[in-house]
Amino acid sequence: MASFHHSDAWDRLLEQKPELPFFLLGGNGVTGNTEPQELAKDRPWPSCGDFEAFHCLRPTSNLDLYIFTQHLTIGGNLGEADPRIKAAVLVPGLTHGEGCGFINIFTWNEGECTIEPFPDGTTDTPPSSSFEPGSSEGPSVQRTVIFLEQHTIVGQNVFILGGSEDMTACTGGSSDAESDPCSMAITTRSLGLSQHYSGYNDWRVNDNFLDWHGAEDKQGLHLGQPPYGSPSVWTSNVNTSPGYQSLNTFGEAYWMLDFDLDCSLTNGGWFVIKGWLSGEAGEFSGLEEDVTQQVCSGSAGGPPPFPSSGHMAKCGHINIFHYDRGDCTINKFP
Known part of the structure; x- marks a missing residue:
């Protein structure tokens, strides 16, 4: 069987x-x-x-x-x-x-x-709004979403790098994602099967970690091009747009990464991310500049839990950030 x-x-x-x-x-x-x-x-x-x-x-x-x-x-x-x-x-x-x-x-x-039917408790459901990531209550693996606003042109893509700690604290003694103790195992989720999502779907093949090391061994290619981290996809809140996503209630050009994350691998329920802009972006190509995160608004917002040069996201929640900026919103799932 x-x-x-x-x-x-x-x-x-x-x-x-x-x-x-x-x-x-x-x-x-x-x-x-x-x-x-x-x-x-x-x-x-x-x-x-x-x-x-x-x-x-x-x-x-x-x-x-x-x-x-x-x-x-x-x-x-x-x-x-x-x-x-x-x-x-x-x-x-x-x-x-x-x-x-x-x-x-x-x-x-x-x-x-x-x-x-599946036995009770075996189907995947959105995380309970009462579960606090990092606590001993509720399941450890939680659906987590990153939105990173960045206005781009055709040919540019936004990738997500990250880990349980700041980049400078993580990459010094490790040469790859699998051996880096700051890397966090993830399972990316499908956001669509249309042509709009072809790059996201190609690049998320064998993307097994949220990490600071860029492309993983055997991670998928898109049109022969390697990724620079975990892929995100351009989304919109306009329901006639090919990039429409119902969780995007903010506007256009919010790049989205949707994944399952074991909250026990994070730093008290929090982790750090930065964007990587690929394509013809001149001096803006590459890793996002350092940011100082402000107090996040939203139903699960609050002050940053520790100093960092990146965006600090909350496991099990919808995290909304803006490229090269420190303002943020963290919401519970609907």
């Missing part, structure tokens, strides 16, 4: 012969997007709604289109009226139809299946 997990909390369990590995290929049969997608370990998983039917393929054989009719057994208290289940299982075709957001159990080349 093999299990796959996605940050939107959906699993597939497939009974198959254990002596050979297998890949999942599929598309959104509901919308007609049936172009096969191979899901490798270094490729971000699609979000719910993008991947609701799949074939299994052994690498030593061709894709055998075995015609079957899927027979559904609803688990738990979902009921057959659940639209996410019906959307998946009622799509005609040669694939297993699955319910996004549930545990889906199939047998190779057979139509029998079971769809179960």
Whole structure:
């Protein structure tokens, strides 16, 4: 039995012969997007709604289109009226139809299946507003967002460098992110699959740390160009913009990094970041200048906890900063 997990909390369990590995290929049969997608370990998983039917393929054989009719057994208290289940299982075709957001159990080349809800406490949810990062209450790993306002031109990108301590205190004895005790393991989150997010999605492959060392070993390239840190993406609060993000309630040109962070790795729930501007920016290219952080506004704002030459962010919260400036806002998640 093999299990796959996605940050939107959906699993597939497939009974198959254990002596050979297998890949999942599929598309959104509901919308007609049936172009096969191979899901490798270094490729971000699609979000719910993008991947609701799949074939299994052994690498030593061709894709055998075995015609079957899927027979559904609803688990738990979902009921057959659940639209996410019906959307998946009622799509005609040669694939297993699955319910996004549930545990889906199939047998190779057979139509029998079971769809179960996740046990309480196993799905990913936004952090509780009552949880104080760095405390002993609540889960340690928290969704964290960085917004860094910087107006740019086409070809410029903003990357995020950072760690549990100020840059000057961290990089002296370490040559890479993995060995630096100030580096913090992260898991970046998908923000979209359109062309607007192509650089962000390419560069976040194998981006395993928020660190002060720039590109990591085997971190993804975009159009042959290496990253300079953890990627962010230009966002807007205008809902017709290709860069629209609902958490951006401020304006245009707020570069966004969305990731999961273990708050126990931070300095009492806080960490330090700086921007890196790439592209044709003249004297402004490279690492952001030193800033003196002011008292942050917002629902989780306050004074900086320790001296630093960078922006000080709070784990488990939405952190809004401005390039080369010390004013800031820190909010709890909605």
